[in-house]
Amino acid sequence: MEPIQEKKKKKKKKIPVSSAFFLWAFLFWGTLTGTSKANTISSSTNQQKLDRITALPGQPPVSFKQFSGYVTVNEQHGRALFYWLTEALADADTKPLVLWLNGGPGCSSIAYGASEEIGPFRVNKTGSSLYLNKYSWNREANILFLESPAGVGFSYTNTSSDLKDSGDERTAQDALTFVIKWMSRFPQYRYRDFYITGESYAGHYVPQLAKKIHDYNRHSKEPIIDLKGFLVGNAVTDNHYDSIGTVMYWWSHSMISDTTYRSILSHCNFTHVDNSPGCDKALEYAMNHEFGDVDQYSIYTPSCTSVSANATRHHRLKKTLIRRRAYGYDPCTENYAEKYYNRPDVQKAMHANLTGIPYKWTACSDVLIKHWKDSQFSMLPTYKELIAAGLRIWVFSGDTDSVVPVTATRFSLSHLGLSAKTRWYPWYSSGQVGGWTEVYHGLTFATVRGAGHEVPLFQPRRAFQLFKSFLTVPNQPIRMSEIIPREKLVEKQKYFQSIHKHTYLKGPLDKVTSVVIPLALATTCGFMIARGIYNMSHGIGKKE
Numbered sequence: 001m002e003p004i005q006e007k008k009k010k011k012k013k014k015i016p017v018s019s020a021f022f023l024w025a026f027l028f029w030g031t032l033t034g035t036s037k038a039n040t041i042s043s044s045t046n047q048q049k050l051d052r053i054t055a056l057p058g059q060p061p062v063s064f065k066q067f068s069g070y071v072t073v074n075e076q077h078g079r080a081l082f083y084w085l086t087e088a089l090a091d092a093d094t095k096p097l098v099l100w101l102n103g104g105p106g107c108s109s110i111a112y113g114a115s116e117e118i119g120p121f122r123v124n125k126t127g128s129s130l131y132l133n134k135y136s137w138n139r140e141a142n143i144l145f146l147e148s149p150a151g152v153g154f155s156y157t158n159t160s161s162d163l164k165d166s167g168d169e170r171t172a173q174d175a176l177t178f179v180i181k182w183m184s185r186f187p188q189y190r191y192r193d194f195y196i197t198g199e200s201y202a203g204h205y206v207p208q209l210a211k212k213i214h215d216y217n218r219h220s221k222e223p224i225i226d227l228k229g230f231l232v233g234n235a236v237t238d239n240h241y242d243s244i245g246t247v248m249y250w251w252s253h254s255m256i257s258d259t260t261y262r263s264i265l266s267h268c269n270f271t272h273v274d275n276s277p278g279c280d281k282a283l284e285y286a287m288n289h290e291f292g293d294v295d296q297y298s299i300y301t302p303s304c305t306s307v308s309a310n311a312t313r314h315h316r317l318k319k320t321l322i323r324r325r326a327y328g329y330d331p332c333t334e335n336y337a338e339k340y341y342n343r344p345d346v347q348k349a350m351h352a353n354l355t356g357i358p359y360k361w362t363a364c365s366d367v368l369i370k371h372w373k374d375s376q377f378s379m380l381p382t383y384k385e386l387i388a389a390g391l392r393i394w395v396f397s398g399d400t401d402s403v404v405p406v407t408a409t410r411f412s413l414s415h416l417g418l419s420a421k422t423r424w425y426p427w428y429s430s431g432q433v434g435g436w437t438e439v440y441h442g443l444t445f446a447t448v449r450g451a452g453h454e455v456p457l458f459q460p461r462r463a464f465q466l467f468k469s470f471l472t473v474p475n476q477p478i479r480m481s482e483i484i485p486r487e488k489l490v491e492k493q494k495y496f497q498s499i500h501k502h503t504y505l506k507g508p509l510d511k512v513t514s515v516v517i518p519l520a521l522a523t524t525c526g527f528m529i530a531r532g533i534y535n536m537s538h539g540i541g542k543k544e
């Protein structure tokens, strides 16, 4: 889920038109012949049976079906992607199909999405058993977790150089091939309502795959993938606007000093690929001298300290346990996943690692992150295209994340220039404000209050409510679980507006802020901040 960790931005790899057409034609031909040959169908349903998971080690009894296994996406290189389908609790035959992707690039949807966010199971501390997640998204849909690209988790390649030249384009192409081939293994999901979801760097993967599918469908006589829309959270969207919004978040949440704020804004040109020495220095100062050991993915909860030095482990763990109760969330969860998914009996039950992958299963792949090649500078043009195509698009943001913060997303989205359909308002969950939302023509934006980078981990109930609204109330404001009387709202708003007037900052800081706005109006790049954040956060054990 780490955003951007690219060393250098490379030019987007261009596939020549003729070879792109060839590739498309090949895939299309494959699908057509697949549908027409009865023996291919029966071999796919056989494969489906082989992929069925009877039970995972330490799993509580469940009523839904699970499948997992490999789909080869490139025979020449020997690239195969690993998936895990957890079907809906009820009415799996009619409920939509939802694909979930984590980011990184290089992080696993099984480590994060499935095991600590939206999946049906959580891994217990010792990695010895699983327990149920009350707010699992498979209450509403069939959830398909994909470890993408090859090199992530159990997904592998037989051509080791693939690990060092992965990028956005191949990831999207392989994911498209996966969806097409997976649907011939699971023909019951053809023509089913299909949504793509994900977070963080999947802010690239999700719209990119949506575009691939959209283009593929346009060339199909009878599209089998019924793509309806996508949903992304704390999503990397536009390097330039995201970067400015991130610095603003640091300052407005008192993570950095006024001096550093000014210094970053005056030295960093976020349209540049490489940082100037002055910019690097300002960023390093912020991270090394001002941030402290805060969990940058969730600035108000404790960071995972139990994996550090053994001498202090017990003391720290105890503290963590006390806090865990208070926050209802355990900052060390991905360590438990690493224990569990490396167990040979677990891998056997999941039909994973059949070829003896020469390295351990990890939540994130350092090799992929380090060598990531092409990365689209801005997703905004893709958003424009997909909005025009009429897809249902929702963007949400946990507002305590400082890695891809809510201000970054709002800066970026504001450049789509969409007009509001339903003005900004609070949405409620269990009688409390769950967050705020605004519905635009073409896109719905919602914040999730008190949630960090992995929204469903920190606020499972709110996240679930959001997901349910996304599926059931197309392009409408989030359903309120409790309707607050309008007069009461107006009264509250008046009160806050009057406070706002009196406390509005004036003077020098305002001036600095005004520098930001014109900068934001320029177009182009800025990968450096997130890269810096990534380096920092890897130093303290929290990946993703």
Ligand SMILES: *[C@@H]1O[C@H](CO)[C@@H](O)[C@H](O)[C@H]1NC(C)=O
Residues within 6 Å of the ligand: 072, 074, 075, 077, 078, 079, 080, 158, 355
């Ligand atoms: C990768 O190589 C192994 C061992 O030769 C083989 O069994 C497997 O099928 C290959 N994977 C793909 C996707 O071709």
Ligand SMILES: *[C@@H]1O[C@H](CO)[C@@H](O)[C@H](O)[C@H]1NC(C)=O
Residues within 6 Å of the ligand: 058, 124, 125, 126, 128, 129
């Ligand atoms: C994890 O599961 C094992 C086996 O079921 C159990 O003995 C242990 O108490 C569990 N630990 C936690 C923290 O739930």
Ligand SMILES: *[C@@H]1O[C@H](CO)[C@@H](O)[C@H](O)[C@H]1NC(C)=O
Residues within 6 Å of the ligand: 269, 270, 271, 272
């Ligand atoms: C930032 O960099 C871009 C590209 O190199 C350049 O065109 C632009 O003038 C720079 N902006 C500032 C404010 O220095």
Ligand SMILES: *[C@@H]1O[C@H](CO)[C@@H](O)[C@H](O)[C@H]1NC(C)=O
Residues within 6 Å of the ligand: 309, 310, 311
């Ligand atoms: C942790 O344990 C190892 C070996 O048991 C020991 O060498 C090391 O000094 C310990 N670390 C600390 C910080 O005590």
Ligand SMILES: *[C@@H]1O[C@H](CO)[C@@H](O)[C@H](O)[C@H]1NC(C)=O
Residues within 6 Å of the ligand: 153, 154, 342, 347, 353, 356, 357, 358, 359, 360, 361, 362
């Ligand atoms: C795959 O299995 C081998 C043992 O055959 C093990 O050493 C390796 O860590 C496993 N890799 C993954 C990614 O699970």
